[in-house]
Amino acid sequence: MSRAIEFLFRRKGGKGWHWTDIVTWVWLIVGLFVMFGPAVWLTASSFKSPAALAEFPPTILPYVTQKVTVEGYDKPLDLYEVTLEDGSKATLAEIRRIGTVSQMVDPEKPAEIVKVNIAKRTPVRQMSFATENYTEPFTHFDFVRYLWNSVFVTVTATLITLVVNSMAAFALSKYEFRGRTFAMLLILATLMVPLSVIMVPLYSIVSALGLFNNLWGVILPTVATPTGVFILRQYMLTIPDELLDAARMDKASEWQIYWRIILPLTAPALAVLAIFSVVWRWNDFLWPLIVLSRKELYTLQVGLSIYSGELNVQWHFILAMTVVTMIPVVLVFLFLQRFITTGIAGTGLK
Amino acid sequence: MAEISRQTSQRRIGQSLGETAMVPVSLAMGLIDAPLRWVQKTFGLGGMAAFFLLPNMLIFGIFVLLPFFINFAYSMTGGTALFLSDRTFVGVDQYARLFDCANYLNPNTCAEDTFWTAVSNTGWFVILQVTLMIGFSLVTALILNRELMARSFWRAVFFFPVLLSPVVVGLIWKWILQRQGLLNFGLFGFGFEPHVWLNDRNWAFAATVGVSIWAHMGFYTLIILAGLQAIPKDLYEAAEMDGTRAMRVFTRITLPLLMPNLLVVIVLVLIRAVQIFDEVYVLTGGGPGTSTLFVTQYIYETGFAAQLRNPGLAAAASILMGLVLVVLTLVQLGLSRSRDKKGARK
Numbered sequence: 006m007s008r009a010i011e012f013l014f015r016r017k018g019g020k021g022w023h024w025t026d027i028v029t030w031v032w033l034i035v036g037l038f039v040m041f042g043p044a045v046w047l048t049a050s051s052f053k054s055p056a057a058l059a060e061f062p063p064t065i066l067p068y069v070t071q072k073v074t075v076e077g078y079d080k081p082l083d084l085y086e087v088t089l090e091d092g093s094k095a096t097l098a099e100i101r102r103i104g105t106v107s108q109m110v111d112p113e114k115p116a117e118i119v120k121v122n123i124a125k126r127t128p129v130r131q132m133s134f135a136t137e138n139y140t141e142p143f144t145h146f147d148f149v150r151y152l153w154n155s156v157f158v159t160v161t162a163t164l165i166t167l168v169v170n171s172m173a174a175f176a177l178s179k180y181e182f183r184g185r186t187f188a189m190l191l192i193l194a195t196l197m198v199p200l201s202v203i204m205v206p207l208y209s210i211v212s213a214l215g216l217f218n219n220l221w222g223v224i225l226p227t228v229a230t231p232t233g234v235f236i237l238r239q240y241m242l243t244i245p246d247e248l249l250d251a252a253r254m255d256k257a258s259e260w261q262i263y264w265r266i267i268l269p270l271t272a273p274a275l276a277v278l279a280i281f282s283v284v285w286r287w288n289d290f291l292w293p294l295i296v297l298s299r300k301e302l303y304t305l306q307v308g309l310s311i312y313s314g315e316l317n318v319q320w321h322f323i324l325a326m327t328v329v330t331m332i333p334v335v336l337v338f339l340f341l342q343r344f345i346t347t348g349i350a351g352t353g354l355k
Numbered sequence: 356m357a358e359i360s361r362q363t364s365q366r367r368i369g370q371s372l373g374e375t376a377m378v379p380v381s382l383a384m385g386l387i388d389a390p391l392r393w394v395q396k397t398f399g400l401g402g403m404a405a406f407f408l409l410p411n412m413l414i415f416g417i418f419v420l421l422p423f424f425i426n427f428a429y430s431m432t433g434g435t436a437l438f439l440s441d442r443t444f445v446g447v448d449q450y451a452r453l454f455d456c457a458n459y460l461n462p463n464t465c466a467e468d469t470f471w472t473a474v475s476n477t478g479w480f481v482i483l484q485v486t487l488m489i490g491f492s493l494v495t496a497l498i499l500n501r502e503l504m505a506r507s508f509w510r511a512v513f514f515f516p517v518l519l520s521p522v523v524v525g526l527i528w529k530w531i532l533q534r535q536g537l538l539n540f541g542l543f544g545f546g547f548e549p550h551v552w553l554n555d556r557n558w559a560f561a562a563t564v565g566v567s568i569w570a571h572m573g574f575y576t577l578i579i580l581a582g583l584q585a586i587p588k589d590l591y592e593a594a595e596m597d598g599t600r601a602m603r604v605f606t607r608i609t610l611p612l613l614m615p616n617l618l619v620v621i622v623l624v625l626i627r628a629v630q631i632f633d634e635v636y637v638l639t640g641g642g643p644g645t646s647t648l649f650v651t652q653y654i655y656e657t658g659f660a661a662q663l664r665n666p667g668l669a670a671a672a673s674i675l676m677g678l679v680l681v682v683l684t685l686v687q688l689g690l691s692r693s694r695d696k697k698g699a700r701k
Contacts, residue, residue, distance in 0.1 A: 173408050197680060205666050210417065259395050
């Protein structure tokens with residue numbers, strides 16, 4: 006045993022434990038719980054019935070009190086494990102509770118009512134996943150619509166972002182023309198103009214174009230990202246010009262050069278931008294909130310925030326739909342996390 | 356062998372599937388090619404450059420530059436009309452209204468008391484959040500920069516919340532901080548009474564700071580980590596030879612060499628903190644009262660959500676915020692330039 010512990014805690018080069026090692030591992034373990042815990046807790050809660058959600062102290066897994074139908078009673082009754090006065094145990098169903106006294110009945114002998122002090126009874130619990138939290142919003146609310154709107158906005162905006170930004174990046178990296186520096190500066194300067202600064206006039210422009218309450222009004226203002234142009238241009242600069250010249254010798258048009266040579270060679274940078282764009286557009290909130298005021302046009306984020314802001318929050322549905330909203334991002338995290346982290350470390354952009 | 360051949364055949368199927376999917380796209384691109392050859396012949400390479408740049412510039416022009424410039428015009432007009440042509444010119448009245456204060460340190464003495472409440476809230480938020488954010492990110496980056504088992508796993512742990520949407524972040528924490536929530540449950544174990552955290556002014560404010568740090572620190576940790584990894588290893592080896600203490604290594608080697616990188620991160624965090632909105636809006640909605648109302652929410656509510664909208668006032672407030680952001684960005688550009696120069700000199 007002590008050998009095993011020694012093995013687990015031994016360090017490279019036979020050095021002992023330094024205080025910084027202890028700080029490191031405490032920080033990492035606490036970090037693990039603090040960073041993942043909330044999302045895990047939310048997911049666990051999303052499988053609980055409204056009654057289980059209202060319980061305090063809460064349980065981690067979704068438990069409900071077992072119910073039983075007793076002859077002579079309309080509604081199913083809660084089952085309890087009861088210690089009777091003679092010390093024996095029995096499983097009884099509760100009819101009603103008056104003060105500290107509970108009137109109970111044996112499901113086998115429905116005629117006989119037993120009075121029990123509530124301190125002497127504990128509910129019979131069983132695990133039950135409330136999957137209706139997930140299925141009901143899709144039938145009762147417009148969540149299918151919201152989901153579809155979000156997917157449509159994300160996919161369309163990402164495709165347009167890739168095409169438009171790669172074209173601009175191609176022009177800015179492979180052509181010499183007057184005003185090139187100016188165009189580059191202009192694009193970078195827009196980094197300084199965040200949505201919160203221009204939302205009032207932008208709203209009037211989008212309305213003037215007839216795009217208010219229209220998913221295109223959400224998509225179009227976001228597709229020309231300075232970050233995208235920047236990432237792609239830096240990458241295209243590394244493609245040798247000789248390649249383009251060779252293609253021109255073979256009578257390739259400029260469009261063919263862009264489409265057949267530049268785009269395939271820029272694939273890694275395009276992939277990074279695509280991942281970024283999907284996460285950005287899926288998560289967008291303030292702008293869709295402003296542009297979309299008709300319920301059937303809400304994206305998931307807007308729909309969720311509106312429902313969660315209501316007076317009587319139906320948490321069991323909200324939690325389940327939050328989990329659904331989280332899924333694509335968690336998938337991106339699981340499979341593409343490496344791309345993103347190296348992308349951020351390399352460019353310092355998000 | 357069988358395994359390999361199966362893999363290659365699978366890959367071939369995947370490839371041919373991909374090619375089939377690309378057929379309509381290739382057709383479309385071929386169709387565009389003919390008119391574009393004509394453009395190329397008529398206007399030359401310069402014309403093609405303009406063509407490639409056009410869609411991007413058009414979108415930038417319509418949705419970024421145009422609003423940016425007419426924002427100034429907006430801030431000089433009054434009334435509730437949406438389109439600029441229907442609005443009446445009022446000069447600097449909107450700015451005068453924003454700055455109409457008997458005592459700038461007390462928001463209640465101002466004509467637009469909610470604006471100044473938002474400004475002071477944002478000020479406190481920025482001070483607290485930026486300090487704590489840098490502290491936490493720096494410590495995490497230092498720890499991730501050590502020789503660790505499964506380092507990329509740990510890096511991913513701290514990065515996870517960065518990808519979550521602000522709405523999801525807000526809801527996750529609203530759920531934890533509510534009366535029957537996880538936090539009360541944890542404290543209950545230590546004998547504390549359940550508390551409705553988000554109904555308490557100070558706790559709600561602390562929650563906005565904490566939640567925004569939780570959501571974004573992974574991002575800044577990565578940037579600081581990149582800076583740490585750029586510090587030459589031989590310096591640390593030399594320090595180890597001399598038996599230098601860990602604390603001294605940090606203050607004499609790590610911190611000075613990290614400083615340029617750290618300054619840029621500080622300004623980045625500042626710029627983001629000034630604009631805080633999404634997760635707070637979902638978490639507290641600005642409440643209780645106005646205790647977590649920040650400037651972006653003030654602009655949003657004045658311009659869009661209030662009973663009596665006032666786009667002019669919202670525009671004026673957004674221009675003031677824009678000014679702060681421009682100053683911060685210029686500081687950042689200056690800092691990164693001086694960092695590049697230092698790098699070049701070495």
